[in-house]
Amino acid sequence: MCSIIGCIANSDVSEPIVEGLKKMEYRGYDSVGVATNSDSNILLKKGIGRVNAVNLDLKLDSMPGHVGVGHTRWATHGQVNKINAHPHLCSDNSIAVVHNGIIENYSELRKNLERNGVIFKSETDTEVIPNLLGSYMKETGNLKKTLMKTVSRLSGQYSFISLFEDGSLVAARFHEPLIMGIGEKEYFISSDVLGFIEKTNQVIYLNNEEFVIIDDKGYRIYDFNGNPVEHEIVTISKQNNNVNKNGYRHFTRKEIFEQPSTIPNTVNNPNNNWKKFAEIIQNSSKVYFTGSGTSYNVALVAKYLFPMYTTISPEAIMSSEMAYSKDRLQENSLLIAISQSGESADVLEAAAIAKEKGLKVISVVNSKASSLERVSEASLGLYCGAEIGVAATKSFTSQLSVFYKIIELISKQHIIFDAEKVSNLILETLDSESTIINLAKEMKNSTDVYILGRGIHYPIAKEGALKIKELSYIHAEGFPTGELKHGPLALMDESSYVIAINPEDNTYQNNLSNIQEVKARGGKIIGISNKDHEVYDHWIKIPNVESNILYPIIETIPFQLLAYHMSLEKGEDPDYPRNLAKCVTVK
Numbered sequence: 001m002c003s004i005i006g007c008i009a010n011s012d013v014s015e016p017i018v019e020g021l022k023k024m025e026y027r028g029y030d031s032v033g034v035a036t037n038s039d040s041n042i043l044l045k046k047g048i049g050r051v052n053a054v055n056l057d058l059k060l061d062s063m064p065g066h067v068g069v070g071h072t073r074w075a076t077h078g079q080v081n082k083i084n085a086h087p088h089l090c091s092d093n094s095i096a097v098v099h100n101g102i103i104e105n106y107s108e109l110r111k112n113l114e115r116n117g118v119i120f121k122s123e124t125d126t127e128v129i130p131n132l133l134g135s136y137m138k139e140t141g142n143l144k145k146t147l148m149k150t151v152s153r154l155s156g157q158y159s160f161i162s163l164f165e166d167g168s169l170v171a172a173r174f175h176e177p178l179i180m181g182i183g184e185k186e187y188f189i190s191s192d193v194l195g196f197i198e199k200t201n202q203v204i205y206l207n208n209e210e211f212v213i214i215d216d217k218g219y220r221i222y223d224f225n226g227n228p229v230e231h232e233i234v235t236i237s238k239q240n241n242n243v244n245k246n247g248y249r250h251f252t253r254k255e256i257f258e259q260p261s262t263i264p265n266t267v268n269n270p271n272n273n274w275k276k277f278a279e280i281i282q283n284s285s286k287v288y289f290t291g292s293g294t295s296y297n298v299a300l301v302a303k304y305l306f307p308m309y310t311t312i313s314p315e316a317i318m319s320s321e322m323a324y325s326k327d328r329l330q331e332n333s334l335l336i337a338i339s340q341s342g343e344s345a346d347v348l349e350a351a352a353i354a355k356e357k358g359l360k361v362i363s364v365v366n367s368k369a370s371s372l373e374r375v376s377e378a379s380l381g382l383y384c385g386a387e388i389g390v391a392a393t394k395s396f397t398s399q400l401s402v403f404y405k406i407i408e409l410i411s412k413q414h415i416i417f418d419a420e421k422v423s424n425l426i427l428e429t430l431d432s433e434s435t436i437i438n439l440a441k442e443m444k445n446s447t448d449v450y451i452l453g454r455g456i457h458y459p460i461a462k463e464g465a466l467k468i469k470e471l472s473y474i475h476a477e478g479f480p481t482g483e484l485k486h487g488p489l490a491l492m493d494e495s496s497y498v499i500a501i502n503p504e505d506n507t508y509q510n511n512l513s514n515i516q517e518v519k520a521r522g523g524k525i526i527g528i529s530n531k532d533h534e535v536y537d538h539w540i541k542i543p544n545v546e547s548n549i550l551y552p553i554i555e556t557i558p559f560q561l562l563a564y565h566m567s568l569e570k571g572e573d574p575d576y577p578r579n580l581a582k583c584v585t586v587k
């Protein structure tokens with residue numbers, strides 16, 4: 001998934017475009033490129049790597065021109081190299097295009113265009129777009145007709161912005177997010193409000209199957225059939241879209257240390273209609289959760305939590321597996337979709353499948369006005385602020401807090417989720433950072449890390465493994481502790497690091513017996529617990545909690561810190577781990 005941005009103003013636009021790309025870099029960081037129109041000439045610069053480095057080398061932010069486009073890439077089609085970097089030009093260089101998403105029928109379109117003499121330079125799916133635009137512009141001489149003909153040929157999921165030599169900017173949305181920013185003296189179009197939030201918080205969210213033409217006469221929005229569409233300009237919060245590191249070296253560490261305040265922000269936020277959300281769940285015959293990555297691990301925790309305090313026994317279905325699990329969906333039941341970004345293509349597809357099957361869809365998102373929120377009948381926001389670190393941290397604990405709060409309501413306070421108390425427990429847990437830094441130094445060259453947890457701790461074992469994989473690139477796996485002896489124990493030897501999630505609750509004793517079995521095979525044991533034990537080679541202390549059910553939130557923190565410090569120990573960038581992106585808008 002990539003970030004795309006366009007800007008038209010009565011001054012040079014390359015600087016605000018590059019600033020916007022820096023803010024959206026978490027969407028993709030394989031390559032960067034900018035194109036501007038200066039005196040009806042399209043200027044183009046692109047390079048491999050991160051925005052700051054390429055800008056330093058190519059001076060992207062001092063390209064002349066009052067209209068331009070920019071892109072950061074997360075490669076889907078074609079290697080990470082300069083030719084495949086965006087923007088892409090049509091064969092006569094009169095149109096430049098930046099694209100996010102996938103053109104599924106690109107090879108057939110490419111063959112047709114090659115038969116008409118078009119010579120392609122790159123391996124990308126994207127390059128068919130400027131060449132289609134070019135051929136229809138020659139045919140019609142009209143921008144609107146050109147767009148309508150072009151989008152009628154494309155299939156897949158995409159948003160693109162095209163820069164024409166006459167100085168017009170044209171953008172189209174088909175499933176991928178696209179938002180306009182209405183400034184005093186300029187217009188922006190971008191895949192994320194972060195691209196222009198420092199310039200304006202007056203926005204228009206383009207709906208699916210719409211395109212916009214922006215030129216010195218202003219902007220005009222149409223649906224794909226060419227009908228004009230009126231849109232309301234919405235004022236969005238600048239505070240919730242603040243993307244500064246506030247003195248931290250990395251966004252990831254900042255977001256880990258924000259959790260003592262983000263959790264109260266989530267559960268005390270007045271904009272959330274908790275009562276309505278809880279009622280919808282209570283009135284449903286069957287409840288399903290879905291999500292991807294870290295959000296799926298929240299669904300797994302919720303699957304354990306609900307039956308413990310309510311009569312609701314939900315199922316959790318991984319979003320990317322929904323297409324093959326739809327026969328499990330009961331009609332007239334409820335799907336709760338969980339997504340930090342609200343833009344993950346797998347989650348959006350899972351919601352669409354559920355709707356097709358006659359389910360009601362509600363959601364929990366961090367990005368308000370995201371595609372998922374807009375297809376949901378009800379939605380709760382995390383209000384934990386923008387999350388930039390690619391590995392989800394604060395959004396995870398805020399998502400968990402949402403379900404603790406909902407269960408508190410549904411169970412008529414059978415459990416009380418005291419956010420202030422949890423906030424203090426996390427503060428206490430963050431104090432174990434120095435122990436974790438030493439551990440990271442010791443574990444940085446390990447090849448395999450196994451994480452054990454029983455019951456509700458098993459999903460946290462999976463989340464811990466995910467964090468270590470995402471940030472340190474070391475193979476890590478989360479197991480239900482009891483399963484070890486049925487196979488995975490064969491993996492254990494002196495080189496194995498085993499992290500046991502072992503707070504003093506109903507899983508404690510059984511866990512200890514299994515940990516002893518690992519110890520007997522020479523494995524090095526790290527115990528995450530409120531209580532030390534001689535079987536541990538290393539003990540990561542977490543505070544005692546009155547209500548055991550809160551341990552999943554607390555015991556997550558050491559994994560976030562360990563993964564972060566292992567990444568640093570290995571000289572990697574924890575904010576922008578290789579091959580990943582903050583949310584993946586392609587299936």
Ligand code: BG6
Pocket residue numbers: 292293294295338339340341342343344347390391392580581582583584
């Ligand atoms: C991945 C992110 O791309 O998507 C993960 O790297 C995230 O951190 C996953 O958990 C799901 O994203 P979302 O936005 O749907 O919760």
